[in-house]
Amino acid sequence: MAETVTKKHPIRGALWGLLMGLGIVGFLIVGYPVIGIGDPATLAIQVAVVVGGAMLVGVLWALFGPAKKPKGEPPSTKTVAMEEPAAGEG
Amino acid sequence: MGRIARLLLASGILVGIMAGPALAQVAVIDISGFVPDNFVDLNGDGVPDLGDLPPGEHGIWDDTVGALTEEEFFARIPVITDFDIDDEGSILVGPCGGVAIAYDADGLSIDAVIDYADDNPPVDVYTGDQAFTSSNPFEVDTTGTIAYFGFTKEEGANWSTEGTMPGVVYAGQPALHDYQWTILVLDVAADFGGDPNALDENHNAGLVLLGEELPFPFSAKIKAKGAVIDLWGPDRLPDFDKDNIESLAAGREYCFGEGWVVTTGGAFYGAALSGLLFAAGFAGLLFNARPAQTWRG
Numbered sequence: 202m203a204e205t206v207t208k209k210h211p212i213r214g215a216l217w218g219l220l221m222g223l224g225i226v227g228f229l230i231v232g233y234p235v236i237g238i239g240d241p242a243t244l245a246i247q248v249a250v251v252v253g254g255a256m257l258v259g260v261l262w263a264l265f266g267p268a269k270k271p272k273g274e275p276p277s278t279k280t281v282a283m284e285e286p287a288a289g290e291g
Numbered sequence: 292m293g294r295i296a297r298l299l300l301a302s303g304i305l306v307g308i309m310a311g312p313a314l315a316q317v318a319v320i321d322i323s324g325f326v327p328d329n330f331v332d333l334n335g336d337g338v339p340d341l342g343d344l345p346p347g348e349h350g351i352w353d354d355t356v357g358a359l360t361e362e363e364f365f366a367r368i369p370v371i372t373d374f375d376i377d378d379e380g381s382i383l384v385g386p387c388g389g390v391a392i393a394y395d396a397d398g399l400s401i402d403a404v405i406d407y408a409d410d411n412p413p414v415d416v417y418t419g420d421q422a423f424t425s426s427n428p429f430e431v432d433t434t435g436t437i438a439y440f441g442f443t444k445e446e447g448a449n450w451s452t453e454g455t456m457p458g459v460v461y462a463g464q465p466a467l468h469d470y471q472w473t474i475l476v477l478d479v480a481a482d483f484g485g486d487p488n489a490l491d492e493n494h495n496a497g498l499v500l501l502g503e504e505l506p507f508p509f510s511a512k513i514k515a516k517g518a519v520i521d522l523w524g525p526d527r528l529p530d531f532d533k534d535n536i537e538s539l540a541a542g543r544e545y546c547f548g549e550g551w552v553v554t555t556g557g558a559f560y561g562a563a564l565s566g567l568l569f570a571a572g573f574a575g576l577l578f579n580a581r582p583a584q585t586w587r588g
Contacts, residue, residue, distance in 0.1 A: 205584040214580040221572025224565045231511050231561030234553055237425065239514030241477055259576055268582040276586050 203275030211263045218259020222252035319419040322403060325390055325440060326351050334399045338416060341398030341436060344498075351390065351438040351496050364388070364442055365407075381412045381423035382533060385546030386448035387519070389441035390416075395432040396502065396556065402430040408444035413550070423550025425514075433501050433508040434556040442494035443467060449544045451522050456487045464491035467544075472519035473528045481515065483527055508557030516549040 226248050229236045236247050318337030323330075330339035388408030393401050403416035404423065415422040423429050431437060443450060445465050453461035454468035461468060471485035502508075518531050521544040531539050536547045 204587040206587050207582050207584050209582045210580050214576065217572050217575030217580050219572070220575060221569055224567070224569025224572055227565035227568060228562055231509055232558055232565050233562070234510055234512035237512040237514055237551060238477060239551070244477070255572070259572075259580060262576055263580040263582065266581050268584050271584040271586050273586070 205271050207268050209264055211260045214259035214261075214263025215256045216259075218256035218262075219252060221259065222255025225255055226251040316417045318403065318416045320405060320414070320416045322390055322392070322405065322416055326392075326438070332400075336400060336417070338392060338400035338403050340400050341394045341438070351392070351440045351498075381421055381425075381550040383413050383423075383546070383548040383550070384410060384533075386444035386446075386450075386544070387441065387546035387548075388444060389439060391429070391437055391439045392416075393429065393431045394436045394438070396434040398436070401432060401435070401555075404429055408442070413548075423548075423552070425551050428512060428551035428553040431501065431552055431554050432556040433505050433510075433554045435501055437499040437501065438497075439499065440494065440496040443546075445493070450493075451544070454487050454489075454522060456525075459487045459489050461487075461489050462491040464493075466491040466493045467519065467521050469522050469524050470519055471523040471526070471528050472517065473531075474515055474517040475530070476513055476515050478530055480527075485523070485525065485527075507560065510553075510555055510558040510561055512551060512553045514549070514551050516547070518545060518547045520545040 226236065229251065230238065236244070236251075238244060316336070321337070323332075323339050326339045327342060327344070329342035331342065332338065333340045383406050386408050388406040390403070390405045392403040395401050404413045405416055406413040412424075413422040414420070415427060418427070420427060443466060448465070450465040451468045452463050452465055456469055466488060467486075468488050468491075469485070470488065471483070473483040474481045516532065518528060518536055520528065520540050523543070529539070531547070533547060533549060536545060539545075
């Protein structure tokens with residue numbers, strides 16, 4: 202029986218998490234203003250916490266999320282079409 | 292859940308929706324003496340709404356006789372001194388005070404604050420509590436208008452009677468002279484200016500049409516700070532905060548304020564852009580970052 206291997210993409214997860222985190226933090230600053238634009242250090246910490254949290258979620262999802270099933274049939278069950286040798290060959 | 296309970300819940304929600312606006316706060320401080328007679332209270336919140344103004348009108352009370360300003364101010368505004376002060380980053384120190392009313396795009400009042408030029412922070416006209424705090428920021432519609440009146444108080448103050456700018460003839464009354472002012476947001480100057488003030492003006496009034504001044508509407512909660520220093524001269528003020536403003540003024544009279552402002556009127560644009568970013572990130576996580584099985588060999 203053909204075996205499967207699981208490929209994981211933590212860097213992709215972090216990058217998509219970054220995008221998602223920017224969306225969340227943007228909403229909290231200019232959509233529904235919960236995060237105030239005040240002291241730069243405080244603002245940086247708040248943004249880092251939200252974006253970092255979203256990136257962490259992305260990495261965890263990429264590492265431990267439910268794996269997609271393999272595409273296609275297992276290699277051993279693949280039927281390889283053999284061409285008939287042409288008349289006069291071989 | 293029983294039928295009666297569901298009925299009660301639905302009724303409660305309906306009452307909340309219908310009665311919400313009616314239960315809105317009504318101003319505890321009457322500032323109607325500060326605006327023209329054609330500014331009437333349309334939305335019933337106790338603060339006069341924006342009326343039609345002929346060109347040149349300030350939209351809020353002003354007096355060309357500056358010496359009467361301070362007395363007139365306190366004659367028109369009842370002073371509240373027993374409000375609760377909770378330190379949430381809102382202060383206004385120095386002998387400067389005034390009134391500001393924020394209107395939405397339809398000219399209806401949405402917030403108003405007042406400061407008595409004392410050591411207490413500004414007061415919310417609607418509640419009588421401390422204004423410009425993190426939990427009670429001054430609400431401003433970026434598509435609307437702000438009407439303001441500001442003054443400098445003479446009693447107990449150390450204003451100069453003249454400046455030192457060459458060629459300027461000063462009138463010789465106590466007021467700001469050769470002053471500079473700056474408003475900082477995130478330690479970046481959002482606006483600044485200065486004037487020799489040869490006429491010794493001790494008050495100013497006007498309208499700020501935010502819909503025309505700002506490039507686009509936006510929603511954000513912003514902490515701003517501002518200062519004005521007497522006899523500073525033509526140079527711009529350097530960076531300042533509540534800890535160094537006194538040493539920066541170096542014996543000259545000054546006013547310093549710091550507080551929270553929340554802007555409305557542009558939430559859609561910020562939410563839409565943020566939503567697009569979030570949706571892109573979420574879709575990427577779902578379809579591009581998920582672990583995937585492949586056949587070995």
